[in-house]
Amino acid sequence: MPALVLLGAQWGDEGKGKATDLLGGSVDYVVRYQGGNNAGHTVVVGDQKYALHLLPSGILSPGCTPVIGNGVVVDPSVLFSELNGLNERGVDTSKLLISGNAHIITPYNVTVDKVTERFLGKRKIGTTGRGIGPTYADKINRVGIRVQDLYDESILTQKVEAALDVKNQMLTKLYNRRAIAVDQVVEELLGYAERLQPYVADTVLVLNQALEQDKVVLFEGGQGTLLDIDHGTYPFVTSSNPTAGGACTGAGVGPTKISRVIGILKAYTTRVGSGPFPTELFDEDGEALRRIGGERGVTTGRDRRCGWFDAVIARYATRVNGLTDFFLTKLDVLTGWEQIPVCVAYEIDGRRVEELPYSQTDFHHAKPVYETLPGWSEDITKAKSFSDLPKNAQNYVKALEEMSGAPISAIGVGPGRDETIEVNSFL
Incomplete structure (x- = not known):
């Protein structure tokens, strides 16, 4: 089946937008299947840079139908802002489809997010x-507002009233x-209905x-494996x-229809x-990694925390996702280092551990074994094939591939867009 899943194999920000855009010209549909405008992709086309927060990266590929699946949460004001920005730059956004079952981010959801995070103080999660x-x-x-609810x-x-019954008690008393006000929220949400309707x-x-019909469908995840609600660093x-x-539940496609699962890996590691x-x-x-790599969140604007490549995490991502391939990004950022450390295992309470510990306590105490x-030192940005890379860069890629458990295909x-070496075709 010509269905591919493309996802982050670390903590997000690995360069999924570049990978999706690379494939976008060869696929018929690109689907966002989870998350919201807390995710961000940067795509560079020629001398143009596009920052996408909610829209699938495939919206930049002519002939490709971008889809926001049922597993996504949609802030209509952000959606319209992104669409307006792309339209002003001559990008055709008319083919966008949005699931009627996707949930709407309401004004009260934003308010609750901000006040609860502030209330947590030092225990805050770091939400956007x-x-x-x-x-x-x-x-x-089961008190959520779905896109289809805007048309009744x-x-x-009734749904806004049910949601605010509890939330207003919390906001006022805690x-x-x-x-x-219920009426104010309803009025604002109904104001989005007409413009959303065509999508x-x-x-x-x-x-x-x-x-x-044998169309090629690419499912694009936001964030990354280690930020998964079930399988991440909870x-x-x-x-x-x-x-x-998440691609199956967030888009309504059965697992037997997925043919390849591509994990995006940075040549080092970052986290926001x-x-x-x-x-x-x-x-x-x-x-230096932060400066050379331009490590600032596309959506948040926050500086990313930076570290060396972590093979333990990469192996874990291979396992929980069933990865068939890796796309290694930002190899050029490492140019100039005489020696590059790679984490191959952890030390936890004097023990060497080579797989990601399931215990939150153990992971908090994990020290990298390098x-x-x-x-x-050679410039690699003009390399067009694997053999064009310096020998040490080739050896670095081969070592990461062996440690991570899946072939690096790009x-x-x-x-x-054109600064990518394709080792094996994804299609």
């Missing part, structure tokens, strides 16, 4: 404050905030029919499933927000 978590909580609590004012009003579709039906995670299984990070660097090497590989040697 965009209402993502509270929207998923409403979904699970009676149902919408956080000393003003209650939120709303039964995307589960559309995607399954496309696969039956509780410092997102509120959805960026792992491969709070939580454990064994290879994090607090020295000039960490600052092996050092020789670096290179290598990013610069930010541009």
